[in-house]
Amino acid sequence: MIDYNPPTHTDLNILYLDDSLIVVDKPTGLLSVPGRGEDKHDCMITRVQAEFPDALIVHRLDMGTSGIMVMARxxxxxxxLSILFQNRQVHKRYAAVVTGKVSPTRGEINLPLMTDWPNRPRQxxxxxxxxxxxxxYQVLAYDAVADTTRVDLEPLTGRTHQLRVHLQALxxxxxxxxxxxxxxICAQAARLLLHAAAICFPHPQSGEILTINSPIPF
Structure with missing residues (x-):
């Protein structure tokens, strides 16, 4: 079991806020929702609800993944918002650094996923x-010295650990x-090098297309 040591709670990094929704920048190492046990109560939603009690979760990021999270009010x-996600009207982009030289430089990974029940939460x-x-996926850069590749990722579906398992499978x-x-490979970085960098969706009330970005921290 991975130890849970959430980052120190500082001011929320709010990327967008109105009466309908809140978009926050989640730090790496923080759960999206409470886990089992009192020691796992500190998470992104509880931190946001401390300031905005009407905030509700509509999607999640893995604990190690940083970046954009959208919450409903x-x-x-x-x-x-849940309907927008279900109908694939929410378009997300992630940045990642992976081991090795990815080839071809762009493509689509189509691999069906399921929970590895004896080894949960693995997929x-x-x-x-x-x-x-x-x-x-699209390759952005290859570092020949480190033998790592920076990639841009666009999940067309939203399965648990999808990006992580798809890249491992490659x-x-x-x-x-x-x-x-x-x-x-795990020890090559102090954190999971996966970041939710951009999101685009129609505002549930106005229909205005919102495009929100988060700076990549690695």
Missing amino acids: GKTMERS IVSFEWGKPSQTR GHPILGDELYADPI
Whole structure:
């Protein structure tokens, strides 16, 4: 079991705020929602609710993943935003640094995923039982000295650990990944090098297209 040592709570990094929704920048090492046990109560939603009691979760980021999280303000907005996610009207982009040289330099990964039940929360590729999962990727840069590749990722579906498992399945696990990279690759970074860098969706009330970005911290 991975130890939980959440980062010190400082001021919320709010990227967008109105009466309908809140977009925050989640730090790495912080759970999106409370985990089991009192020691895992500190998380992104409880920190936001301390200032905005009407905030509700509509999607999550893995504990190690940093970046953009959208929260609804109230039940009506929660339903509206959830529908946008279900209908794939929310477009997300992530940045990652992986081991090795990724080739070809762009493509789409189509590998069905399911929970590895004896080893939860790990996910695995299963062509028999897995749910359809698609990720587009594009290489941004290759570091020949470190033998690592920086990639832009666009998940077309929203499965648990999708980006991490898809990249591992390509033979290019993300640096700092305690679940899907071997100890040597995991130790190449002090954190999981995965960041939710951009999101674009129509505002549930006005229909205005919101495009929100978060600076990549690695």
